[in-house]
Amino acid sequence: MKLRFHKMHGLGNDFIVIDARRQPVDLGGAQVRALCDRREGVGCDQLILIEPGEKAEVRMRIWNPDGKPASACGNAARCVVSLTGAPTIETEGGLLTGVTVDDMVSIELPPPRFAHDQIPIADPVDTRPLPMAWDQLSAPDAVNVGNPHLVFFVDDLDAVPLGDLGPRIETDPAFPDRINVNVAEVNDGKVRLRTWERGAGLTRACGTGACATAVAAIGRKLAISPVEVEMDGGTLEISWAPGQNILMRGPATHVFTGDIDMDALA
Incomplete structure (x- = not known):
């Protein structure tokens, strides 16, 4: 199976971004680890899956290179806004809002918690x-x-x-x-x-x-x-x-778009 992906980064924090809004993508931990591998896969700090949102324009799912899910990623959120133009993002860590102005992306996060x-x-x-x-x-x-x-x-x-x-x-x-x-x-x-x-x-x-x-x-x-x-x-x-709320402002960079043979990673 060929899988289309975008390689993006926010200040060098790099991501594999997969847009699954039209075609569902099911990834397991082993596949995530293989994709994130910098020697035998594409390589990244986190893998990002964009899906249709229920409470927002899009839903962002995040995995770390060890194959385990993460609940939030600020740099990735800026990349998702830059790529899709979505003004709202649903994440496990809460609802985010974003806007692109010139070459900068602003993301608004929910208030911090301390308990x-x-x-x-x-x-x-x-x-x-x-x-x-x-x-x-x-x-x-x-x-x-x-x-x-x-x-x-x-x-x-x-x-x-x-x-x-x-x-x-x-x-x-x-x-x-x-x-x-x-x-x-x-x-x-x-x-x-x-x-x-x-x-x-x-x-x-x-x-x-x-x-x-x-x-x-x-x-x-x-x-x-x-x-x-x-x-x-x-x-x-x-x-x-x-x-x-917290407001974060910074760049988001699209490096390239590619296709990877998932069977070759098995």
Whole structure:
């Protein structure tokens, strides 16, 4: 079976995007892992399936390279809006709205959640900050912006071995659904960020990670909205006020369209 796909990225956070609005596509975990493989498949940080929406114009389903589903992805949402022009997107993490202006896409996400059972965390505990530590990383903010994040603020971002600490924290038993790990450095109200994504590892950019980090920085009065969040792949602008939705603004890039023989991946 030939499968048409689009290769897209948001600040280097790259995706296989499959438009299944007219022709249903059924993917299993093994097929997702094969498609996401960078040596023997197409390769991506996440695989995105666009389907007809029930509560919105389209529905976005997300899988990580390990074949497990994810509930939200900010960079992917911008790519879906750019590709389809859909003003509303239904996701497992909530209803999103989006608009393209010139070469930038703005996505509005539901308000962040902070309660321990909304992250979720196994035991009742304060989440702002969370009284936990892993080596030099301690007292993060726990924020759910459609998917769960920890945000650590540090003095020297480059001194943190996130490639080693990220998988340890992601799979800590305290987080029954695993968790995304963000390490941020704030200077003059501007945020520099690196993210370990659950099921994907280190990525060049993470849209929901940028949102969670901006929310945490504003909450700690380290930054004022709108916040510029700089990642290895580029910069996103995040706006938020307590009790309000989150607004994320940044680019979405279409790289190429192709067809892949699914039988060859079996």
